[in-house]
Amino acid sequence: MVFPLRSVLLLVLHQLVCSVSGVEFFSSINEMTKVFGYEQKMLLHMQRFLAENQGKLDFLKARLREFESERDEAREWGSAYLESPINQYLLNKRLTVDWQRVENLMEASTGEKPLNRLRKLRNRETMPDKKELDGAIDGLLRLQYVYRLKAKDLVRGVLDGVDYGTQLNSEHCVDIARLALRDQHPQLAHSWLIEAKDRLSGGERAKELKPQILALLVQAKKELEDFRGLNDTYQELISIHPVSEEHVRNYETFMETLREKSLLNESKTILEHPPIPREDEPVGEFQAYSLTCSGHWQLTPKEKRHLRCGYVTETHPFLWIAPLKAEELFQDPLLVLYHDVIYQSEIDVIRKLTNNRLVRATITGNNESVVSNVRTSQITFIPATAHKVLATIDQRVADMTNLNMKYAEDHQFANYGIGGHYGQHTDWFYQTSFDAGLVSSPEMGNRIATVLFYLSDVAQGGGTAFPQLRQLLKPKKYAAAFWHNLHASGVGDVRTQHGACPIIVGSKWVQNRWIRENDQSDRRPCELWDDSLATYAQILEMNKRNEAQAASS
Template sequence: MTFLGICLLFTYLFCQWLVQAEFFTSIGQMTDLIYKERDLVQFLKVYIKEEEERLGKIKSWASQIEDLTSKSALDPEGFLAHPVNAYKLVKRLNTGWLSLESLVLQDATKGTKYVASLSVDDCFGMGKIAYHESDYYHTVLWMQEALKLLDEGERSTTISKVDVLDYLSYTVFQLGDIQRAVELTKRLLLLDSSHERAGTNLRYFEKMLERERNEEKVNKTSDAKPNKTLYEIYTRPQDYLPERETYEALCRGEGVRMTPKKQKRLFCRYHDGNRNPILILSPIKEEDEWDSPRIVRYLEVLSNEEIEKIKELAKPKLARATVRDPKTGVLTTANYRVSKSAWLEEYDDPVIAQVNKRMQAITGLTADTAELLQVANYGMGGQYEPHFDFSRKEEPDVFKRLGTGNRVATFLNYMSDVEAGGATVFPDFGAAIWPRKGTAVFWYNLFRSGEGDYRTRHAACPVLVGSKWVSNKWFHERGQEFLRPCGLTEVD
């Protein structure tokens, strides 16, 4: 019950007590009831006014959401393709509607404001999430953005520059940039000289920086190779990916090592799968994407009707994507793979059997020992960080349960275009393959000798705008003995 409601109730009960106490027997005493009733009316008018204001806010909220949903419902996937729209939807469902509930149940509360871009609070919140996940790399990016917005004059009622600098200075230290950690901590102390933790951190950072400089001097005057600093030995994050800078540059469309000389070695042609009956009358269009390791793209592999059918079959089965545990071979989730996936059997629909046969004809490999068709959907920020499709020597049991040997090749179908992001990149040699709906790319993960080709370590870049749909078939070693004969050397 609201505060005004309680006041009305108490006043009403008081009046009831007066009446029941036989005040009506004296006109003089009953005049008090007149004044009490007058007070009740005033309370009621104030209550009505506040309720009208509250209802006005609720109506305004409803109107905003109605306008938004009327537009988003016309093209849900297109609307959610924009990462800010998707983020705001999740935020509304988690906090916005709770605020509305408070507005309905309580006297009053502040309305939710919507902006077209992320606020200081949004960026700081994302940075804190990354920090608590020990993802220091992205913590720095979000905190830098929050600090930039504050420097540009954006205001926040809950977040200050001191808060941001506190996280940012310690995080850059965690990433090994001690000099910058010192600079940021000094800036923090200029804003708040009494910040106890910052003062302690600064003394520690300066001590570590001095030690690092002394080690550099020793290494310069000796022939010995530079030793790792104590910081690197004890505190460097274990999940740090050495190729991250290359990986993210490729995702931005930078750093692709496609030289004119290499470009001349790439061709396009019609491919009939060595006169495979399925392709003789209708050969597939084949384009070279990379020469070594060889990556090819096939055009018009899937029709729009097939794509829609595959998506329709997969949607009810979509679940958080999994990876195989290198020690046990059991499928499990991992924070470096953000997507949803489903596995489709041939008996699910004739289209699946048809697509499987087509991939078998194109590659010249048997699909009898291949894994089921995997369908994956990457939404806002969906990605799969650098990984190998094949199992390495230190992971002998990954595919043991399947009994079909290692993954010899990958056939990847692109079932949608992506407005921004979503490329398949190979950090080792600097290739970036961009999604094109209806096409597919293919590469071998193993040399003919059966040894893994470590150059094929690849990643699915984060989807920035759009929704990425792919399906893939992993072909295994067993059954390919005469279709792809073994080579004579380790790198054949």
């Protein structure tokens, strides 16, 4: 079940500004579920206020019916209500804008008690504010860009082909377009503004919105160099909304410059998304990550035909009794997905251990760990000694990987929020991080390997993308991915660069086990050659060529 889109995009909003020391909602579905109950209490206070003011303000009554309808729909859909990013934006919109209007109307000498209680709720530290609303919209735009979604679908509540039923109105489209322009995404902004214009209805609010839409379209078309469209839109704007003389002079000067350069009639077809690049076309790291997340980059059947799946028994004697189900996803570097290697009873314990411990995740900057939109999730670290279940999981990881868990880091648990993602990165540390003192327990060495447990299924999106391997791991509850981060020589393997793809719908929980290289030499010895300079497959191929040349000479 899915909550109506109308409430979740509003629930995601509080305290982007407090993301280091305070609560933050848009980066964790788990945290958003906690704040949702406040709106239910606000509805009760509003009901009491109206009971004391019978016949007062028909607008308030209409607003109450609208809010109650949304509440009832949310109850019918259940916990999945908070899993849709569009729902999250709309809920954020209501809590930050619509409730403010309600509060203003309720200000009167009667009904002071419910009004004061409503104010007390809205002023809580754990209520959303405008900056977290921006975080919610940013998550929507990330989904649109990475998965190449269309605004005309999103506005109808269609997310990657699945219809969730709730529609956005013209005002919502303007909010999203404005942020897209601010963050230098003019193509996306243009698509949202076209939808905003098409969805204008009659009434005073439409008269207010139309000049805003046209003004933003002028800005978008200018950035996209659609000068003919810019002029047509500007003429439409001034026909319905007078502008200052200074603005007219500036615009005429700009148009004269275009005439001199013969650009006035320059018109461009504005694409919402750029074309898919050719195989031989160079792409940036983020674009490669996005193409992998969206499924446009993947291995061919020929490249996958040598991959195997089966039962693993050789890494520990216990596995003779209880073998592990393993699926080989790549051979060099090794990437394996183990199935059914964690249990619901263990996940239940983990959820209790992580309760009220999640904080906004950071990334390693030049000289410090910083909060960044590159990583929108909330995390916590828990030592293996905290519960016997964590020690049991570590023994299982040792059986799976044949690595020593004595020097593994604390268990990391993460929950992702609206469009939650972690852009392309490597798990191993660069030497600069060691030099800056950003690596805990540096004496344990670098991260030799990663085991990533999936603690939940995800309805849409949320995969783990390996752009250089053209592999996308879809989240599968109870499974775990394993890969080596370092070459056998100890050098970081850049081919293991990966990223957590944005969540379209759902709540994603993962557990990371990062294993350090100290005391692993008997488990993964160095090769007789430096495997960081060339892969084993490349060396075999080179030997074949040398043998062929020697035979022909």
